[in-house]
Amino acid sequence: MAGHSNTDYETYYVPEQSKLAIWASLTLFTTLFGAASVLNDQTFGEPGQETNSWFIFLVGLVLFLATLFVWFRQTIIENRAGMNSSQLKHSYVIGMQWFIFSEVMFFAAFFGALWYVRNLAGPWLAGEGEAGRMNDLLWPGFEYTWPMMETPQDAIGGVGNQITANNGVMTGPERNLSFPGWSNVGHWLPLYNTIILITSSVTAHIAHLALLKGNRKGQNLWLGITVALGLAFVYLQYLEYHEAYVEYGLFLNSGIYGTTFFMLTGFHGFHVCMGAIMLLVQWLRSTRSSHFTPEDHFGFEASSWYWHFVDVVWVGLFLFVYIL
C-alpha cells in the first residue's frame, strides 16, 4: 500500500446524523423489557386498567422490526445512489463475516453443553468414577443412556423422593427422535430435512453463479427454489415438533434430552426462519426491482453466506443430536 497517494482514495461515506440507532435501541429495549415482564407476569398501571405486558412486548417488537426495515432500506438506497466506496463495501463484508462468527460461537455454547452432558455429567450422575460417588445418595438406581429416556428424577421415583432442590417435574420422554434404524428410516423426518437443507445450499450457490454470469432469470428461479426449500424445512420441523409433543411425549421439559433437543433444533429453526426471510428479501429485490449486478450484490451474498452457515449448523445437529 505504500505506493498509493492520497488521491487514490475515494471518500468514505460517513452519514451525518441518523435517528435509526436511537429507534433501534429504544424499540429493542422495549421488546425485551416487555418479554421479561410477560415472563414475570408483571403488569403496569392502576388496578383494573393495567397495561398488559404482552402489549409492551408486541409494540416494541413491531417498532423494532419496522426500524430494521427502514435501516436496511436506507443502506440499500445509499448503495444504489453510489454513495458507498469500495472501501465502505468492504466494511460491510467484514461486518457480516464477524457477525456469522459470533453466531457460530452462540451455537458452540449449546453444542458444548450437549457434549458435556453426554460425555461427563450423564456418566457421573450414574456413578461413574470419582465424580460419581454421590450416585448412591442422590440418584440410586439411575443408569445413564443416551437419549436419556429415564431422568435421575424418574429413577428415584419422582420429584417427591428428591432430596435436592425441587425444580419441578422432569420426566423423560416416551420416545425419542434419534435414528430409528434402517427399516424405519423412510418415516424419519430429520433425514428429509437434511436432504432439503443441503439441496437448498446447492441451489443458493447455483443462484449465485447465475448472478455472477448476469443471468437474471436463472438467479430468480434458483433463489426462489432456495426460499421454497427453506420454507419446506420449517414446515417439516413444525410437523416434527407436533409429532414430538402429541405422539412421542417428548417435551421441552423432558429432562436433558428434551432440553437439548428442543433448544438446539429450536434455535436452529429460528435461524432458518431468519435466513429464509433474508433470502426472500433478496428475491423480492431481484424480481421486483432488478437489484444486484455481477459486481455489486452484497445483500445477496451476505444472505447466502448466512444460509450456508445455518446449513452447516444443521449438519452438526444431524450428527450430534439425531444420529450419534
Place this chain on the structure above:
Amino acid sequence: MGAHGPAKGLMRWVTTTNHKDIGTMYLWFSFAMFILGGAFAMIIRAELFQPGLQIVEPEFFNQMTTMHGLVMVFGAIMPSFVGLANWMIPMMIGAPDMALPRMNNLSFWILPPTFALLASTLFMEGGAPNFGWTFYAPLSTTYAPDTVTFFIFGVHLMGASSIMGSINIIATVVNMRAPGMTYMKMPMFVWTWLITAFLLVAVMPVLAGAVTMMLMDVHFGTSFFSAAGGGDPVLFQHIFWFFGHPEVYIIILPAFGVVSQIIPTFSRKPLFGYDSMVYATASIAFLSFIVWAHHMYTVGMPIAGELFFMYATMLIAVPTGVKVFNWITTMWKGAMTFETPMLFCIGFVFLFTVGGFTGVMLSLAPADFQYHDSYFVVAHFHYVMVAGAVFSMSAAVYYWLPKWCGKMYDETMGKAHFWISFIGFNLTFFPQHFLGLAGMPRRIPDYALQFTDFNTMSSIGAFIYGASQILFLFNVIRTIVAGKPTSEEKTWDGAEGLEWTVPTPAPYHTFTTPPDVK
C-alpha cells in the same frame, strides 16, 4: 462528507454518527457507572468497617456485591475502554471515522436504558440480583429473585452492544488504516483493541447462551443446570468461565495498550520490543480460551482437568512477563519525567505485577484449595481490575484530555489524585490478602472478631480511594470549563503517533483524506 460541525443541542448526541461524540458519551457513561458501582462498594465497605450487622441486611449486602461487580465490569470498565477506542483508534490509524458509524451509535445507546433497568431492579419486588456477579446456578435459577429475568435480558442487550462495538472496531482496524499503516506499524493500543475485539466477538455469544439457558431453566422447565433432569449445575460454571476468563483479558488488554502508549512518551524512547508485545498479546488471547476452569478447581473436576488447567494457566505468566519486562526496559535509561499519566502507568506496572503474582499463586490447584473464595481472591482481582484497568484508564484520560478538549488539566491536582488513589487503593486491598490467607470468605456481611483490624483499614482505604475519584471528576470538569487553553499539536514532547499530528483540540472530523504513513 462535508465540513459540517456537530449539530446543536441534545439531538447532536442522540443522532450522532461521529466517533468522537460517541467516544465522549461512552466515557461519560462509564464514569457515571463507575460512581454508581463505587457507591455500592462504599456500602459494602461501610458494613464491613466493623464486625456485626449494622447498616444493611445480609440479603441487601448480597445485592450490593452482585450489583457492584456487574456495574463495574459491564458498565464502567468495558464501556470506558470502548469509549477510548472510539476516540483514539480512527485518529491513530488515520481513518475518517469508525467503519460503521450508525451501528456505532446503536452500540452506545443500548447501554443507558439497559443499566437503568438493571439499577431499577433494586426497587423491584424481591430485590436486585443477589447471586454474585458470576451468577452461578442454582443461585441464579432455582433460588433467584424474580428480577433475574430482567437481569438476563439486560445481559443479552449488553452482549449485543459489545458484539456490535467489537465488529465495528475489527472492521475499522482491518479496513480503514491509512496507506502505509501496516499491521506492524500500528500503535500498541490499536493492536490490543483488535485482539480484544476478537475476544469479545468470540465469547459474548457464549455468555448470551449461558443466560439463555438460565432463562429456559427458570421459566420453561428445562434442565440444563438441574441434576434431577440429567443436567449439571457445574455445566453453568464451565460455560460462564469460558466467557469469563477471556473477559478478564478483554478488560486488561486495552489497559496494556494504553500503558504501552504512555510509557514511551514519558521515557522519550520508543517502546522496547514492539514485535514481542504484539505476539505476547496474541498469545495471552489464545491462552485465555484454554484456562477457564482454574476458576473452579474446588468444584470436583477429574485430576486430569485440574492438572491441564493449572499448567495452561501458569503459561500465561510468560507472555505477561514479556510485557512487564518490556515496559521496564522501555523506561531503562530513558529521559524520564513524571507527569500524572506516567505516574499512573508506573503505578500500573507495579500493582498489576502484584496482581499477576497473586494470580500465579492462585493458579496452583493445591494452593487454590486454601485461597478459593476467600478475600485473597478479592484482593487479587482488584489489583488487576482497579490498579490495572482503572489506573490505566485514569492515565489515558490525563494523557489525551488536552487533545480532546484543547485545555490542560491541573498537574498538581492530577498528581494529588494519583497519590491519594495509590495510597487509598493499597490501604484497601493489600490487607485483604492477609484476611484471605487467614480464612475470611468473600461475599459475607459479617466476620469473626480477629479480622477486625484489617477490615477497618480496608474500609478507610476504600473511602480514601472513593474520595480521590471525586477529585478526578472535579479536575476533569475544571479542565473542560476553565483549563489553560493549549493549541500545541503535540501536548507531550516525547509523544509519537498520528493523533499528535492533528490540531489541538482535535477537530470534529479528522483525516477525511488519509495521511501518508512512512
